[in-house]
Amino acid sequence: MATDSHGQGMSPDEAYETVLQKSRRILDLEKTDFTMRWDSDVMMPEGGAPARASQRSSIAAAQHRYRTDDDLGAALDVLADADLDRDRAVVVREVRREYDVETSVPSALNDRIADVTSGAHEDWKRAKAAEDWSQFAPTMERVVDAWMEWADNVAPAADPFETLWQKRSGYHAQRYIDLETVNEIFDDLREALIPLIADIRDSDAAVATDAFTAHGPYDPEAQRALCEDTLSLLGLDWDRARLDLAPHPFSYGTQYDVRVTTRFSEETLMDGLQGVLHEFGHTAYTHGLPQDHYGDPIGEPRGLGVHESQSRFFENHIGRSEPFWEYFLPTVQEHFPQLAGITPRAAYECVNQVYEDNLIRVAADELTYHMHIILRTEIEQALVAGEIGIDEVPEVWADKLDAYLDLRPESDAEGPLQDPHWAGQIPAFITYTIGSVLAAQLDATMREDLDVDGLVREGTFEPIHEWLTERVHRHGQRYETDELIERATGEPLTADYFVEYAREKYGEIYDL
Template sequence: MATDHARAEDEDEGEALEAYERLERRVEKISNVGNAAGVLQWDQEVVMPEAGTPARAKQLSTLSSISHELLTDDETGDLLEELESDEDLDDEQRAVVREVRRQYDRATSVPEELVAELSETTANAHPVWKEAKEADDFESFAPTLEKLVDLKREYAECIDPDADPYEVLFADYEPYIDLETAERVLERLRDELVPLIDAVGESEAVLETEAFAGEFDDDDQEALARDVLDSLGYDWSRGRLDTAPHPFSSGTQFDARVTTRFEEDDLLGSITSTIHEFGHANYTIGLPDEHYGTPLGEARDLSVHESQSRLWENHVGRSRPFWEHFLPIAAERFPELEDVTPEEAYESANQVYDDNLIRVEADELTYHLHIVIRFEIERDLIRGDLEVEDVPEVWNDKYEEYLGVRPETDAEGCLQDIHWSHGSFGYFPTYSLGSVLAAQLYAAAEDELGDLDEDVRNADFDRLNGWLRENVHQPGKRYETQELIERATGEELTADHFLEYVSEKYGELYGLDREAGA
């Protein structure tokens, strides 16, 4: 009897394993179709001929349809139902089932025709946005934006007709941090950063702001960008560097590409942009090779992804020790920097200026007001509280209210970001959530490893990267976001560390403590 019972248990376990393996193979196929689409999207934004858009849109639409069909097939649902009731799965397998279930439920709610239309519309939207930005002509982009807003509303209604449509879209990018938490973080940043920014503006401290002034050749800037990536330890065997109008990183742990941009009068911008995208690529490369094609080998959504780019850009790339290391390298490429001191480079890299219109050029403090503006506008668009035709005026009004500046052109205003042309409504809050998490992770790493300044000064990132690999990268999607954060830092997501970090850093730079006590 005992032997028969054990044999039955073994057979049941074998059947469950077979079902899990069938699900895993199906998920890997879906992942590979998506990754192929990712390469085509990278190509479209980096090297594709201008006339290639009509064919590329259809190619991406076809791949999107294939992926959707595979995910929503009855067999996927049957496998999930079978596996969810099985007690023999280990924790990693249960995590895969959880993540696929979430994707399946959302995908089966959306008709295939809508998926294909969204894919083709966003592919066609990219060149329309690009031309509109270059021509400073919002009206030429408005019909496309209106169509995207309508399609995303329809998409949200398919998933949950009773929910706030913006909350549904936000969950596409951050499924395990609710919108209420995101709003609370954004409100706290707005409320506590505004007085800090005001205090900085009233400070009598004189910082060096022209350390990187001049005109710098694009080819030399590219060589310096490669120096930056070398210093940080970028794995060139798994990546490459290119340029794009709006820098981005994409790919898998085997092929994580970086793009940046060069402007002859903004050397610092190309450096920080390159470091930022390195952070994304470094996370992607750090995902476990053995789990490629499954959720265990994928990044834990956008807030965590953004935490990695902001950690490297701000906590490393804008630090004193980094400039003590990297300034001599930059001066070898650009002799005009030979008389600049590391302190002057540090001050220039951390100046606060509230008269800046461009998000990607913003400092650490005002950056979050840029995010709040975009968040409020896209939320109102999706909820139907704002008409597309009114976006430029509302955008300009909010810039004047929050930052005291008013864009003179739509190219510097509501056309500056690429995200809406991708249909990425709900994406922007993850930038601020990522900055908050970056500070929390860096504080936790230093609590465990000790002060990291000397490591940064020597461009020795083995300890920091090792900690990130173990606590953030290697888990993939095994844990939900809040559990991942708690395991890495010992506490839930909190803005405390970010606010403490910027208060200390900018208080010291601008002498705020001394002035307060004077």
């Protein structure tokens, strides 16, 4: 029995119901904030920004109050030694982890973080439009300072960057993958990808790089119709999702309602199309979470790294595969008859070209993408360690991009202002590469059970969905990340499968 005034006389069943009730409140508030973020980028009039910042700050404050509620703490104490079934034990484990973190942080600091981050997204949009890092730098400094103080409260003796990576609460949390594993993966990718990218640039292979750009422009309304057909072909449940446009593609939602966004370029189909392929993976994961656990951790995704593995799987291992273009190209040609002369092989080569002038992460090819992620993470680590100042970020960015990809941005909008992530969190990018690495590992394992290429060539995606749901989606947060990965693939997370996949695929395309 609990001994304090809040939990006195509480039975284990009553304590569990208290934990469950608080969890539902926390997650409902989080999903409400998602909808507000979606509305900010999709529908809100520009003049609504000041009120929206206040609203999101209030939601964050309310979440914190529920996460640190005295009744919740008392209930968790009652359950500390209780004999719980597996699912209840999982719920208590995950709620306890967040309670311990959140109660270590003063309310005033949480309020400050909420205030800083709730308005930072609008600050980023204005600075990007002006192509001026100096307009965003003061906000970025406040974001970094606030999160560093947060890390110092959560784990005073630990590396603050690792604390920020592993100890976050809510949707942005990436629990149970340690920083040592991240660094090993990044080291393996640097070693493999930098020489592979160099060999590709030296290749004389005649790759059909302009298969799509040579036949533009592409009407945005026709692109939207193509993207809707693409999502339908992949199996999107439209009763639980919708598609809209946003400056930066994203998807947020629940098992019952996912908001998918993309953006279009009239010069190429690939911005919009790759956007929906990517976001479909996120949506498939969210829709595949157990509905009967909505409102508790088992109904929640197992961290952003796992979430990203699903989007990268559909974007790259499906949407950038040759069998996909053998199946899908006729649909594209129905919407854009000017592409009637394009072959599936030309489309495949085009979507897998490795760009020599790639400056933008979300438009990056499958290989140079990870140098963008590594660059950003190195800058984050240097900021947290005090090795560079906020004002130095554009110069450091340019120098690292030059070293890794022999490029320099022409403006801050092409450099550190291209992504919105630093408006709210740090670190913000590691999970993208973790997701790609895990996607390759899942793909290799899936191919032991399914004829993936044959299914894709026929447009039969249901067995692929079922495999992912069985191995990943339906478990939510039932297993810690490392256990989930081992159960799904038979071994710990490793970069080996991605490196093998990259060398084999691009070696064939570029005659290496």
